[in-house]
Amino acid sequence: MTEAPTPLWEVFVRSRNGLAHKHAGSVHAADAQMALQAARDVYTRRGEGLSVWVVPSSAITASDPADREMLFEPTGSKIYRHPTFYEVPDEVGHM
Amino acid sequence: MPVATTSVTVDETPLVLHLLRRADDALILGHRLSEWTGNAPTLEEDLALANIALDLIGQARALYDHAGAQCGLDEDQLAYRRDARQYRNLLIAEQPNGDFACTIARQVLYAAFIDPYWRAAMSSTDATIAAIAAKAEKETAYHLRHSAEWLIRLGDGTEESHRRAQAGLEEMWPFTGEFFEVDAPDQALIDAGIIPDPAELHDGWSSRIDAILARATLARPRDGWMQTGGRSGRHSEHLGHILAELQYLQRSHPGAKW
Numbered sequence: 001m002t003e004a005p006t007p008l009w010e011v012f013v014r015s016r017n018g019l020a021h022k023h024a025g026s027v028h029a030a031d032a033q034m035a036l037q038a039a040r041d042v043y044t045r046r047g048e049g050l051s052v053w054v055v056p057s058s059a060i061t062a063s064d065p066a067d068r069e070m071l072f073e074p075t076g077s078k079i080y081r082h083p084t085f086y087e088v089p090d091e092v093g094h095m
Numbered sequence: 096m097p098v099a100t101t102s103v104t105v106d107e108t109p110l111v112l113h114l115l116r117r118a119d120d121a122l123i124l125g126h127r128l129s130e131w132t133g134n135a136p137t138l139e140e141d142l143a144l145a146n147i148a149l150d151l152i153g154q155a156r157a158l159y160d161h162a163g164a165q166c167g168l169d170e171d172q173l174a175y176r177r178d179a180r181q182y183r184n185l186l187i188a189e190q191p192n193g194d195f196a197c198t199i200a201r202q203v204l205y206a207a208f209i210d211p212y213w214r215a216a217m218s219s220t221d222a223t224i225a226a227i228a229a230k231a232e233k234e235t236a237y238h239l240r241h242s243a244e245w246l247i248r249l250g251d252g253t254e255e256s257h258r259r260a261q262a263g264l265e266e267m268w269p270f271t272g273e274f275f276e277v278d279a280p281d282q283a284l285i286d287a288g289i290i291p292d293p294a295e296l297h298d299g300w301s302s303r304i305d306a307i308l309a310r311a312t313l314a315r316p317r318d319g320w321m322q323t324g325g326r327s328g329r330h331s332e333h334l335g336h337i338l339a340e341l342q343y344l345q346r347s348h349p350g351a352k353w
Contacts (some may be wrong), residue, residue, distance in 0.1 A: 006137070027139050030248060038139035038243055039145050 008057040009038035011042075013049040021053050029054075097150030100106040101349050103176045106166045109223075112183065112341035113290055114165070115173065116326055118158035120172060124205065125151030126337055127192055136195050138241075143241060147202070157227045162341035175345035180328040181337045187270035189334045196256065201246045204267055206239035206295065206302045208274045216289035224289065243307045252313025258314070264308075265316050274300070274319025 006028040012021035024043040029035035033055040044052065063071060075081070105111065128148035135141035159170035187205060192198045213235055215227035249260040275293045277285065284290045308315050323332065344351060 026139060029139065034248070037244065038143065041143040041241075042139055045146065048102060063277070 002023050006030050009039070009054040010060060011035075011039040012053040013039075013043055014051040014053075014057070015048055016050065021051065024048075024055060027054070101297070101346050102170050102178050102181065103168055105168065105177065105181065107280075108165065110211060110282050110284045110289065111162050111166045112235075113284055114158050114162035114224075117181040117183075118155045118162060118173070119182050119210075120188050121151040121158065121204075122155035123182070123184045123201060123337060124188040124201075124333070125149070125155060125186065127190075128198070128202075129186060130192055130344055131198065140195075141179065144198075147238050147241070149236065150231075154227070154231045154234070155336060157230070161223050161227065168210050171345060171350075173344045176349065179330050179338055181281055182325075182328060182330065182334060182338070184325050184330075184334075185270065185273050186322050186325040187267060187273065188315035188333055189331060189337060190267065190270065191265060191333060193263060196246075196249050196259035197266055199242050200260060201267045202238060202242035203246050203307060204264075204271050204304070205274075206242055207307070208271075208300050210235040210239050211296050211299055212291055212293065215296065218288075218289040219290065246307060246313070247311045250308070250313040260311065261313055264313060268316035268318075272318075273323050273325060276326060278326065 008026050009029055009032075011024045013024045014021045024039075025054075027035055027038040029038045031053060036052060039052045039054050042048065065070055084087050105115070109117070124281045125148045128144050128151065131144040132141060132148075137296070157168055157172045163173055165167050185205075185213035187201060190201060192201075204209040210232060217225055217232065219228065246260060249256040249258070256335045276294065276299045277294055281290065281293075305315060322347050
């Protein structure tokens with residue numbers, strides 16, 4: 001299939017109330033309405049979803065893999081950003 | 096010498112007859128749509144058509160089950176052990192798929208009729224029919240939306256897609272008269288509040304189709320000679336071919352189970 005008449009759309013599905021939409025995959029479709037239908041037909045066949053978003057893939061700005069070290073490695077040495085130094089009282093239970 | 100047959104005999108009371116008509120519509124159209132599996136124009140549409148086919152086959156099962164409870168047969172016997180003359184489906188359901196535009200045109204015409212039919216049937220005095228209708232209506236509402244959106248884009252698309260959509264529409268139009276037929280057995284059920292009167296659904300269907308065709312920039316075909324006969328078992332040659340494939344296993348090994 002050629003890209004021009006049916007561009008790519010990214011599909012996000014929310015499985016339950018209170019959860020965030022999660023990336024499920026992508027579909028080709030002529031426009032937003034058809035992309036929504038294709039997303040429903042391809043990604044919610046087994047009761048996965050209560051809500052679907054479609055976004056033109058071309059609207060996504062992605063980080064450059066070549067920038068990975070600059071962007072993400074500096075956080076590796078900053079373990080104090082993780083909330084793991086607190087004693088959780090037993091009464092709190094599961095957090 | 097009498098010829099042995101594996102066909103069942105069905106006691107067609109008005110209720111059984113009507114349930115078989117609706118069930119056969121769903122099974123045969125579902126089977127036709129399933130023929131697109133692996134062959135649809137895109138992967139997305141391959142799944143979409145298979146989804147619709149599965150919805151329809153599910154509806155057929157529920158209807159056969161209800162019919163079978165009235166006449167002492169099970170869903171497999173009703174689906175696999177009646178010959179073409181015993182099938183009661185609308186002729187439009189058995190028509191070959193043609194190209195994608197033709198399949199979509201057929202689906203729009205049928206869904207625009209059957210969706211309001213199920214909505215009306217939700218208030219049937221037969222509780223099982225009302226329950227089947229409530230489930231089916233949610234499915235057919237999507238079938239109508241999906242196929243109508245496609246028809247609009249095909250009609251209002253390229254020169255070729257417009258030409259194919261118009262041709263598909265012309266091809267299927269003569270089979271739409273059958274939607275609204277009422278015979279004596281159906282009239283008895285209508286009078287008892289068991290099924291909706293299809294004739295009353297005609298104007299709504301007609302204006303819905305007009306609205307879709309206007310957006311699709313397609314011309315409404317002329318109401319000429321309308322094909323008929325499916326409801327009493329007079330079918331086109333196509334049904335026999337479908338049943339040969341559909342029924343082969345149960346005809347060779349009656350009662351076989353997985």
